[in-house]
Amino acid sequence: MKVFVTLGPDQRQAASDAAAAEAAGFDGVSTGEHLFFHGATPNAFVSLAAAAGATSRIRLLSSLTILPLYSAALAAKLAIGLDQVSEGRFDFGIGVGGEFPGEFTAAGVPARERGPRTNEALDVLTRLFTGETTEFHGTYTHVPGLRIMPPPIQAGGPPLWVGGRRPAALRRxxxxxxxxxPYMYTPEQLADSLTVVRQHAERHGRDPTTITGAIHCWGGVDDDPARPLARGGRRCRRRNLSAGLQPPRRPVSPARDAGACTRPNSGVPRRRGGCAGLLSCRVGGAAHSHRRVLRAGGTRRDPEPTLIVYKYSAHHNCLVV
Incomplete structure (x- = not known):
């Protein structure tokens, strides 16, 4: 199992936090992004470039870049540039966004087009990532026989992590x-959806065994392992019971048993406001310290093959996995 930790929203700390994560033994760092949002959010390309300069081993994941907010060619150039400066350590996570419509308005991109734009952009990315001359004429992108130089260090470009929850995301x-x-899935949902994703891959002539899975779940860090579980459970109840969600009933293991807050009898967690399980761990010092998360998480290993990404949130005092 590989374990990543997400950088905090303060981009001034990206380099030092990434260096601390590498020293703590994490396999990688990650960061999401928004153009506009409810609070401070980084830009993944900028934060991960800073992280690249402060590290030499760990992977660097955008989790997730809202791809339809970028022109496809520009996104390809930025991804290849980050792959270059990191010496081939970049993983390109993408999603369609949509939870904050105002950022689409500000970017001049109709939110209703985000799915088709993402599909076309991924088609363009995979072509430009080859380093070969690309001729492409689509609905949103036209590349008139051009190539990006220098090409990516990783053959075929940075690995693509595709996020989402809906059937269209599985097809993508x-x-x-x-x-x-995916985000906020139980292990069972991850396994079932990964089977569906691999079936779609076969239809496109791809080797389905080359596609792996990653999952998020929630956790807390405290001197007393019981406190973050209780705190997280209360937070789930406050935010979710009014929406008809059910909080997890017991502590969970991130790789084997990440219980989810779900609509009753639906089998599918809500996209917003839910929690995908609670993980408790014991460390020393102040409970809200980001560096404590780095120290605690960096020593955790699990024999399960599921790929887990830890994300730290100072606002919620928790890890998002």
């Missing part, structure tokens, strides 16, 4: 993903 992952990366 089957066509393009190296890693299927």
């Amino acid at each position: 992952a089957g066509r393009f993903a190296d890693v299927w990366f």
